[in-house]
Amino acid sequence: MIMPAAESLSSRHLIGIEGLSPAEIELLLDLSDHYVDFNRSPNKKGDALRGRTIINVFFENSTRTRTSFELAGKRLGADVINISPEVSSVRKGETLLDTALTLDAMHADLLVVRHPESGAVGLISQKVRCSVVNGGDGAHEHPTQALLDALAIRRRKGRLSGLVVAICGDILHSRVARSNMILLRTMGAEVRLVAPPTLLPTEVERYGVSIHTDLLEGLKDADIVMMLRLQQERMRGSFVPSTAEYFRFFGLDSIKLSMAKPDALIMHPGPMNRGVEIDSDVADDINRSLIQEQVEMGVAVRMACLDLLTRHLRGNKGPAE
Amino acid sequence: MKRIFFQNARILDPASNLDVVGGLLVEGSIIADFGPHLDKAPADADVIDCQGLCLSPGLVDIRVHLCEPGEEHKETIDGLSAAAARGGITTVVGLPNTDPPIDDAAVVEFVARRAREVRGVKIFVYGAATRGFDGKRLTEMGLLKEAGAKAFTDGDVAIADAIMMRRVLSYASGFDALVIQHPEEPTLTASAVATEGEYATRLGLPAAPSAAEVIMVERDMRLVEMTGARYHAAHISTGAAAKEIAAAKRRGLDVTADTAPVYFSLNETELLEYRTFAKLSPPLRSEEDRRAIVQALKEGVIDIIASDHWPQDQESKRLPFAQANPGTVGVETLLPVSLELVHRGEIELLDLLAKLTVNPAKLLDLPGGTLTQGGPADIVLFDIDRPFCIDADSLSSKSKNSAFDGRPVQGLVIVTMVDGRLVYDGRKTG
Numbered sequence: 001m002i003m004p005a006a007e008s009l010s011s012r013h014l015i016g017i018e019g020l021s022p023a024e025i026e027l028l029l030d031l032s033d034h035y036v037d038f039n040r041s042p043n044k045k046g047d048a049l050r051g052r053t054i055i056n057v058f059f060e061n062s063t064r065t066r067t068s069f070e071l072a073g074k075r076l077g078a079d080v081i082n083i084s085p086e087v088s089s090v091r092k093g094e095t096l097l098d099t100a101l102t103l104d105a106m107h108a109d110l111l112v113v114r115h116p117e118s119g120a121v122g123l124i125s126q127k128v129r130c131s132v133v134n135g136g137d138g139a140h141e142h143p144t145q146a147l148l149d150a151l152a153i154r155r156r157k158g159r160l161s162g163l164v165v166a167i168c169g170d171i172l173h174s175r176v177a178r179s180n181m182i183l184l185r186t187m188g189a190e191v192r193l194v195a196p197p198t199l200l201p202t203e204v205e206r207y208g209v210s211i212h213t214d215l216l217e218g219l220k221d222a223d224i225v226m227m228l229r230l231q232q233e234r235m236r237g238s239f240v241p242s243t244a245e246y247f248r249f250f251g252l253d254s255i256k257l258s259m260a261k262p263d264a265l266i267m268h269p270g271p272m273n274r275g276v277e278i279d280s281d282v283a284d285d286i287n288r289s290l291i292q293e294q295v296e297m298g299v300a301v302r303m304a305c306l307d308l309l310t311r312h313l314r315g316n317k318g319p320a321e
Numbered sequence: 322m323k324r325i326f327f328q329n330a331r332i333l334d335p336a337s338n339l340d341v342v343g344g345l346l347v348e349g350s351i352i353a354d355f356g357p358h359l360d361k362a363p364a365d366a367d368v369i370d371c372q373g374l375c376l377s378p379g380l381v382d383i384r385v386h387l388c389e390p391g392e393e394h395k396e397t398i399d400g401l402s403a404a405a406a407r408g409g410i411t412t413v414v415g416l417p418n419t420d421p422p423i424d425d426a427a428v429v430e431f432v433a434r435r436a437r438e439v440r441g442v443k444i445f446v447y448g449a450a451t452r453g454f455d456g457k458r459l460t461e462m463g464l465l466k467e468a469g470a471k472a473f474t475d476g477d478v479a480i481a482d483a484i485m486m487r488r489v490l491s492y493a494s495g496f497d498a499l500v501i502q503h504p505e506e507p508t509l510t511a512s513a514v515a516t517e518g519e520y521a522t523r524l525g526l527p528a529a530p531s532a533a534e535v536i537m538v539e540r541d542m543r544l545v546e547m548t549g550a551r552y553h554a555a556h557i558s559t560g561a562a563a564k565e566i567a568a569a570k571r572r573g574l575d576v577t578a579d580t581a582p583v584y585f586s587l588n589e590t591e592l593l594e595y596r597t598f599a600k601l602s603p604p605l606r607s608e609e610d611r612r613a614i615v616q617a618l619k620e621g622v623i624d625i626i627a628s629d630h631w632p633q634d635q636e637s638k639r640l641p642f643a644q645a646n647p648g649t650v651g652v653e654t655l656l657p658v659s660l661e662l663v664h665r666g667e668i669e670l671l672d673l674l675a676k677l678t679v680n681p682a683k684l685l686d687l688p689g690g691t692l693t694q695g696g697p698a699d700i701v702l703f704d705i706d707r708p709f710c711i712d713a714d715s716l717s718s719k720s721k722n723s724a725f726d727g728r729p730v731q732g733l734v735i736v737t738m739v740d741g742r743l744v745y746d747g748r749k750t751g
Binding site for chain 1: 461463485
């Protein structure tokens, strides 16, 4: 795909993959590559964001994503603080927008927000002066996860375009799936969704993806197998009858994986339910599993996002060296 | 290999629209050949002289209550098999409302093992659609299907909750599995034992409007349209529901329906004298609805006739009407009562037989249901004209609760064969 190189993002927020151009995605991934190398070097402390304040506002529990953002901010030299309004002001009855305005009044330069309701992060971004990065909102988007997945794939396969990616599992409740579908389709990959029909949202084929209710069929000749977490808390309900049946038909093991290409790679956004959606011998296969690499890519991608979104504050200086 | 030759039979095969006089040769467990060209018995074959009587695929009855496990005092797998064989049935499919219910693959395997031991008619089962028929939790349909469950249903309980029915249909469609509904809106039928109308009013029985059936079918059709699932409406008993099924078929939905002989041969007047043997689920309807069901059979709106065989012991039936259990035994009366439609000139014989053989076999992907070279020798020989009175006391079934006791009918089963084995032979007694 030939596209004009982008030098900055067209929006000061990163709310979703939706709306990003292929060039913007390439820009983010290229810069992320730079930060992967940076993170692997002995001196991991940059100063591009020195004096900047980043607030991680997590209305929903998270360890992995919050830590990743925190590390990203600190490695760029920013002051990073974390707050969990769920257990503070919200309990005292403060509305979402009041919380947002309070944070804005503290002169944060960037907010990273995660919220259990779809659209809530976008709503906050409309009310504050600083940049907002979506750390995951409801079942809507989780853009940095999709970017880190794309980075992990691109580094191993050399490209995104033309690859066959099977996204398997609880698509219905997954913001990761939505962001990934958009990104992968934008970059020219073929995307297949594999799930029981009860875990597929209506008209999801409109993303330009194909639908499979048979895992073997969906995995056939795939380059990438992306497993999603089955939300255990929803398991016993009426979406899926049991973990035993789910694992039998939709869990990834080495036999089912043999349907995919011999060099197919396995991904999982974590945290994994071993024995539910993925068998340990597949998850831990160092030759096939990208799961640990995804975590590493996460920090680099988030550094790239923080860097790019704050450049206008710094007279468009380049990345941290 | 053992060879059995049916000589001089009127061979009827609804699947191929065949109605000819000829012979049929069984070798081992399969049909080796049949047709008018077979007029002489091979030298080494046992010969059954059919004397021009009807020879058709064995009946496939897709709705029976097994009673075993859990209610062996009402019926056992052995007893069911013997009664079905006597009724000309070669394959039955049992509902999952046993105790324990068939909501676990182990129970499917239990029934399959019992059927192998009994070695009578072929016995298959449905899996429950929700665990313990609670209408809230999906069953392991994939594992149940692998174990042999033929479709999914909550038996005589409607899957009432709309979101749950949607998920049942949706989840089943992932395994290309059929969902069978007992269509009745339970909030309307809660304590009802009869259909609303003059008879229920005069008898003073708690009754529900017949619309309870079509209300559930209408809702289900919307959900089927939404999910693209395969759906079968069991024992349709009202003209309104039949109309709704017809409309759904015209819209191209993958929908089928069955009815039971009671709904095209009896009406609510049977309830007079508080006859608990005529207490059924759904309850008997008006004469107008009965006629509508006959019409729906004629027009092909209703694809299948199933017995709805439901044994009940004396203790469950000799009770005040409202307290008695619903149900009638039906496997032994399925054929003669259905043949009334032919004798009255309502339906062509092959058309009727299709609803008792090939249609149900195709719907559930069951063996038999048609006569084919190399196919299983599942066959019934019957005398279509032989008159007799149904006598509940002389039925094979362990339970004698027949709604048809005393009814004069025509059409007696002479021989029933399953996989080349004679599972019923009435030549000596007949």
